[in-house]
Amino acid sequence: MKNKQVLLAARPRGAVEESHFRIVESDIPKAGEDEFVVRAHYLSLDPYMRGRMDDANSYAAKAEIGGVMVGTVAGEVIDSRHEKFKVGDFVETRTGWQEYGISNGGGVRKLDPDYVPLSAYLGAVGMPGVTAWIGLNEHGRPKAGETVVVSAASGAVGSAVGQLAKWKGCRAVGIAGGRSKCDYVVNDLGFDACVDYKAGTPDNLSAALASACPKGIDVYFDNVGGPILNAVLDHMNAFSRIALCGQISGYNDPDALTVRNFRSFLVNRIQLRGFICSDHMDLWRPALKELGELVHQGKLKYRESIAVGLDSAPRAFIGLLNGQNFGKQLVKLI
Ligand SMILES: NC(=O)c1ccc[n+]([C@@H]2O[C@H](COP(=O)([O-])OP(=O)(O)OC[C@H]3O[C@@H](n4cnc5c(N)ncnc54)[C@H](OP(=O)(O)O)[C@@H]3O)[C@@H](O)[C@H]2O)c1
Numbered sequence: 570m571k572n573k574q575v576l577l578a579a580r581p582r583g584a585v586e587e588s589h590f591r592i593v594e595s596d597i598p599k600a601g602e603d604e605f606v607v608r609a610h611y612l613s614l615d616p617y618m619r620g621r622m623d624d625a626n627s628y629a630a631k632a633e634i635g636g637v638m639v640g641t642v643a644g645e646v647i648d649s650r651h652e653k654f655k656v657g658d659f660v661e662t663r664t665g666w667q668e669y670g671i672s673n674g675g676g677v678r679k680l681d682p683d684y685v686p687l688s689a690y691l692g693a694v695g696m697p698g699v700t701a702w703i704g705l706n707e708h709g710r711p712k713a714g715e716t717v718v719v720s721a722a723s724g725a726v727g728s729a730v731g732q733l734a735k736w737k738g739c740r741a742v743g744i745a746g747g748r749s750k751c752d753y754v755v756n757d758l759g760f761d762a763c764v765d766y767k768a769g770t771p772d773n774l775s776a777a778l779a780s781a782c783p784k785g786i787d788v789y790f791d792n793v794g795g796p797i798l799n800a801v802l803d804h805m806n807a808f809s810r811i812a813l814c815g816q817i818s819g820y821n822d823p824d825a826l827t828v829r830n831f832r833s834f835l836v837n838r839i840q841l842r843g844f845i846c847s848d849h850m851d852l853w854r855p856a857l858k859e860l861g862e863l864v865h866q867g868k869l870k871y872r873e874s875i876a877v878g879l880d881s882a883p884r885a886f887i888g889l890l891n892g893q894n895f896g897k898q899l900v901k902l903i
């Protein structure tokens with residue numbers, strides 16, 4: 570029995586390729602005093618990992634060349650010398666892109682797979698769900714009757730944003746890439762409308778947004794930046810809010826993030842707030858409680874793209890950065 574790991578082999582310039590990763594085998598770690606070993610069942614793949622591959626200052630430490638790629642897993646304790654974590658416990662922990670990892674319990678969350686499925690703790694009842702909850706409630710601050718627009722609407726964060734907005738009595742409008750994602754957002758998630766940004770030119774996108782948002786846009790939850798942000802800025806209402814959550818359209822090419830209509834911020838007195846979910850650790854507990862109840866009751870819906878086996882992680886991650894995932898991207902390891 571060996572531990573398979575994905576290492577960062579090289580830092581990408583532009584698009585990520587499989588050659589930027591290296592897959593190796595090592596011995597399965599043993600628990601030292603006050604430590605435990607976790608066997609990962611699911612690895613979460615998240616857009617933020619692209620930033621960790623760069624040699625740049627950010628809000629979190631970069632991944633090191635030759636080190637295990639950073640990431641969160643949901644798994645089971647298989648060996649323990651820690652008084653609070655026992656063999657058989659299910660946990661969420663940041664042991665990275667590997668099958669077995671060691672932890673001292675710091676930042677570890679115990680999970681109950683009988684309450685919601687284990688994988689959901691990496692999505693709707695995990696960091697992406699909390700990001701949606703915080704960004705919408707704290708920074709979007711929508712009121713009933715307002716129009717909330719969210720990009721990457723079929724994804725892990727966006728799908729939760731629109732559903733939460735609907736429960737607040739808002740008009741929820743998604744933006745997503747392709748007809749099938751848009752159909753899912755409206756028919757399965759219950760958004761009022763969804764605009765397919767791949768259907769035409771930027772002018773078409775702006776016109777489609779105008780017809781999907783007849784009263785303009787009060788809250789934009791931005792997951793992508795770039796040309797989609799530019800189209801949205803044409804339709805923001807006076808005193809509207811933008812929760813700036815992500816800029817995935819420029820993660821491989823920051824030059825793609827140019828803002829064309831900056832004047833809209835002045836004319837419409839738009840309040841823009843960039844945020845990172847870890848800025849608000851005090852809100853995680855209430856957010857996770859609410860999200861857990863909603864998923865448990867079958868009210869908050871989500872979808873997953875599941876790649877199988879650690880070898881598939883680099884390809885699945887590259888697909889995530891290109892919109893090939895449909896819902897929360899996971900790698901199933903058992
Ligand atoms: N601030 C925070 O604390 C925080 C926390 C978590 C996530 N985020 C950010 O939130 C965003 C969504 O994350 P997620 O985990 O929910 O991922 P996701 O939406 O499940 O997957 C990423 C999606 O981004 C879209 N996309 C990819 N390339 C694009 C492009 N060039 N232009 C427009 N859309 C593109 C694709 O959807 P389409 O096919 O619909 O385009 C893709 O499916 C990311 O920007 C991420 O960095 C921020």
